[in-house]
Amino acid sequence: MDCCIVSALWCLIPLYLLIHFLCFVFADADFTLLWASLLGHRPEKKLKGLVVWVTGASSGIGEELAYQLARCGSRLILSARREDELNRVKRCCLECSDLRVEDILVLPLDLLERTSHEEKTKVAVQYFGHIDILINNGGRSQRSLCMETSVDVYQALMELNFLGTVSITKQVLPYMTLQGTGSIVTVSSVVGLAGAPLATGYSASKHALQGFFNSLRTELTDFPNILISTVCPGPVQSQIVHNAFTEQLNKPVAMAGNQEHKMTTSRCVRLMLVGIANGVKEMWIAQQPFLLFYYAWQYAPTFAWSVTNMLGRKRVQNFKAGLDADSAYFTKPKTS
Numbered sequence: 001m002d003c004c005i006v007s008a009l010w011c012l013i014p015l016y017l018l019i020h021f022l023c024f025v026f027a028d029a030d031f032t033l034l035w036a037s038l039l040g041h042r043p044e045k046k047l048k049g050l051v052v053w054v055t056g057a058s059s060g061i062g063e064e065l066a067y068q069l070a071r072c073g074s075r076l077i078l079s080a081r082r083e084d085e086l087n088r089v090k091r092c093c094l095e096c097s098d099l100r101v102e103d104i105l106v107l108p109l110d111l112l113e114r115t116s117h118e119e120k121t122k123v124a125v126q127y128f129g130h131i132d133i134l135i136n137n138g139g140r141s142q143r144s145l146c147m148e149t150s151v152d153v154y155q156a157l158m159e160l161n162f163l164g165t166v167s168i169t170k171q172v173l174p175y176m177t178l179q180g181t182g183s184i185v186t187v188s189s190v191v192g193l194a195g196a197p198l199a200t201g202y203s204a205s206k207h208a209l210q211g212f213f214n215s216l217r218t219e220l221t222d223f224p225n226i227l228i229s230t231v232c233p234g235p236v237q238s239q240i241v242h243n244a245f246t247e248q249l250n251k252p253v254a255m256a257g258n259q260e261h262k263m264t265t266s267r268c269v270r271l272m273l274v275g276i277a278n279g280v281k282e283m284w285i286a287q288q289p290f291l292l293f294y295y296a297w298q299y300a301p302t303f304a305w306s307v308t309n310m311l312g313r314k315r316v317q318n319f320k321a322g323l324d325a326d327s328a329y330f331t332k333p334k335t336s
């Protein structure tokens with residue numbers, strides 16, 4: 001009898017490991033998030049009717065968040081600097097959902113103008129009466145080597161990605177602690193957890209966000225119904241490379257490259273909404289081989305360093321050859 005149990009275990013354990021391995025090969029998010037997407041609450045049920053404030057809603061991930069949230073029946077506050085683009089996004093939200101015009105507030109906002117944030121928050125709260133979810137999504141990336149990058153660029157990245165986000169969060173948080181519920185969701189990045197070449201300042205700003213929100217979460221233990229969540233996407237289709245900072249302020253990126261090999265914006269946003277609906281505190285969203293990279297950084301840092309150095313060298317070579325660093329990651333640099 002004992003012999004049978006042992007033999008069964010010998011068969012079941014490798015089978016269990018094989019299933020997990022196969023799941024991992026095809027995974028595009030961490031296991032907690034994937035379990036939530038399989039068995040957890042549906043965003044359509046949990047987010048219906050909630051008031052969600054999305055920054056950076058004029059393009060990319062923020063724009064797609066607006067569409068998917070609208071289809072879930074969430075009421076929306078859409079913010080970014082370009083009001084005309086926000087109005088376009090609002091029109092598309094109305095077309096693709098049952099929302100009424102008054103369910104969406106276009107609230108132009110510059111994350112760099114911190115003195116305006118108190119007033120903007122008041123306008124949002126007065127319009128809907130409260131805010132259920134703040135999604136700190138607005139931000140810019142970087143494509144430049146450290147030794148060639150002006151300190152002004154580092155300052156701009158910290159002002160926008162870190163301080164702009166902290167400023168809005170500090171305005172919204174008192175309303176949430178008063179009502180005792182709410183979610184503050186911040187779009188960080190894979191480089192908020194790890195490091196990557198050409199993104200020293202961007203990575204620093206996202207690491208700063210991770211530190212800030214991980215610490216804030218521990219300060220809010222008396223508010224168990226307030227969720228502090230960080231989202232760490234890998235490469236996702238958007239305007240991020242086109243809008244990235246370079247060596248100098250106001251110098252545009254020379255070539256944004258083809259974005260098609262990246263995760264679709266709709267898949268990334270779907271996973272984000274699943275994470276929010278299920279109270280996931282940190283979300284890793286990326287296709288392979290990037291997902292492996294997150295796990296390596298978390299559980300096998302020595303191995304992660306060697307892989308990062310190998311890919312990093314290649315990425316710098318590609319960048320110096322004038323190629324888009326992302327799309328040319330796994331191919332030979334072509335110089336002619």
Ligand SMILES: NC(=O)c1ccc[n+]([C@@H]2O[C@H](COP(=O)([O-])OP(=O)(O)OC[C@H]3O[C@@H](n4cnc5c(N)ncnc54)[C@H](OP(=O)(O)O)[C@@H]3O)[C@@H](O)[C@H]2O)c1
Binds near residue numbers: 058060082111236243
């Ligand atoms: N795409 C990726 O591969 C990827 C990966 C990891 C993390 N992320 C993060 O995802 C977030 C969204 O980026 P995305 O990929 O969707 O890029 P995107 O298409 O360039 O969108 C960036 C958004 O941020 C807004 N923004 C920029 N500067 C702003 C300012 N000063 N004040 C207010 N809003 C500002 C932009 O709107 P306006 O220009 O109208 O102001 C735009 O709506 C960012 O935080 C980014 O770091 C992206």
